[in-house]
Each structure stands twice: as C-alpha cells, then as structure tokens.
Amino acid sequence: MLAASRKDLLLERLRRDGRVVAKDIAAELGISADSVRRDLRELDAAGLAVRVYGGALPASPAVVAYAARDAVAPDSKRRVAARAAALIQPGSTVILDGGTTTRAVVDALPKTLACTVITHSPTIAAALLDHAAEVFLLGGRLFKHSAVTCGAAAAEAAAQISAEVFLLGVTGVHPTAGLTTADADEAAMKRALAARAAETYVLASAEKVGAASRYTVLPWDAVTGVVTDVDSADPTIAQLEDDGVEVLYAGVAHAGGQGHQGSAPR
Known part of the structure; x- marks a missing residue:
C-alpha cells in the first residue's frame, strides 16, 4: 500500500x-x-x-487562529453557549475563558443580568461593555492566537480571585486524553482559573468532541460537567457518561429520541 x-x-x-x-x-x-x-x-x-x-x-480543528474560529461549528457553539449561559445566576461571580464559544455565551447572556464576570480575555471583556455585569479583566502577556492573557503575571492575578463557576474552553474533549489545548502556557492558565472556581464546566461544541490537542488542561475528575449539543449516542459522549462525567445537553435529542437539557449545577 x-x-x-x-x-x-x-x-x-x-x-x-x-x-x-x-x-x-x-x-x-x-x-x-x-x-x-x-x-x-x-x-x-x-x-x-x-x-x-x-x-x-x-x-482538533479548533486550533486555527482566533479570527478563523467563528466559521468553525457556529451553530453548535450557539447551542452550547445558550445552555452554559443558564448556569450563570443573578448575583453570582463567574470566570469566563477566552475563545469563540465563550464569546457566544456573552451573546446569550441577558444584558440586564446583574453578576460579576472575571476573564483573562480582552475580547470577552469588551463584549460585556453594554451589559449590566461587573467585569474584571486579568492582565498579563497577551497570547494573540487565542486573544487571552497568560504567563506568570496572569497566573498571579488569577490566584487573587474566586468564583462560583468557571466556563472552560478547550480544543479537545476526549475520553482518554482528557481535556486538551494547543499551547502549554494557555493550558497552565486554564488550570489556574479552574483552581479558583467552585465548579468548572467544559464548553464542548461539536468540533472538539472526540478530538485532542498537544497539552493537557485537566483530567475528567477535576471538572463538574460538560456542556454539549452532541448526541449521547456519540461514542465519546457515551464513554464519558459511562465514566460518570455529568453531561448537560444543549438543544439536541438524547439517545432514544427524548430531548434532554441536563441538570442544574451541583
């Protein structure tokens, strides 16, 4: 051959x-x-x-440059974002990761929602300018590929904050490889943010499910759940549920034909 x-x-x-x-x-x-x-x-x-x-x-196809990511699975990102936005309660403090799925979460948030948003993404912070939310932007070296800050200064800033929920963006969601991304410093920053939240939910739009990138972000036992619009019959999602990972479904048919929106945050 x-x-x-x-x-x-x-x-x-x-x-x-x-x-x-x-x-x-x-x-x-x-x-x-x-x-x-x-x-x-x-x-x-x-x-x-x-x-x-x-x-x-x-x-993972999600490792393309930031400007090109809007064209990757946009409908899936919107569905996932709408489900994830429902996790943000009035008066709560939430950490929003960078990326286009998280940007879609901002679009899904009611502009009148009174909450506190902490982010290391200037694009996320700018998108919240016309929202009622209080916004804290963590500074540091700007990683232009993903439009987020990372490095020592950003990690030190992250160590000073805390939140109820962290909405985590990754480029790979795989049952054995875990949660991955394409840059080591970005992976470290995501871990630093997850350590400051009571609950971490993974934003798993369709292009990320079953794929992997080079650097591990977190193992499965370090997250609260996964928000996805991929059907539960998908081999990756089925394996995650078999392994005890909580899956919150976003506007898709559950295996067997019943719509399922997932449970409330624990």
Missing part, C-alpha cells in the same frame, strides 16, 4: 474509532510499525493527528 493510501486509512480510522494503535495497523497491513509511526509523524506535522504513546488521536 502506498504511503498516501496508508495515511487516508489512518485518517479514516481516527474518524471512526477516535484513535489508532500503530502496532495494530502494522499487523493489519503487514508492514512495519516504524512505517506506521512515520506516517503518524507526518500527519501530526500536518495538523491532522496528535501523536501519543503507541499511536495517535484525532487532531
């Missing part, structure tokens, strides 16, 4: 199974594991897969 055909097969298996194991593919095709690993390295370099020990996981 030619290398191009092998790569097509690997990508198909990543879409179908959510991961590939190099030694299994090598045995199936009757080629060396080194050949499969070389193919996976090239797919990783092209941004089409994320290499992990023994094989690879599907790469």
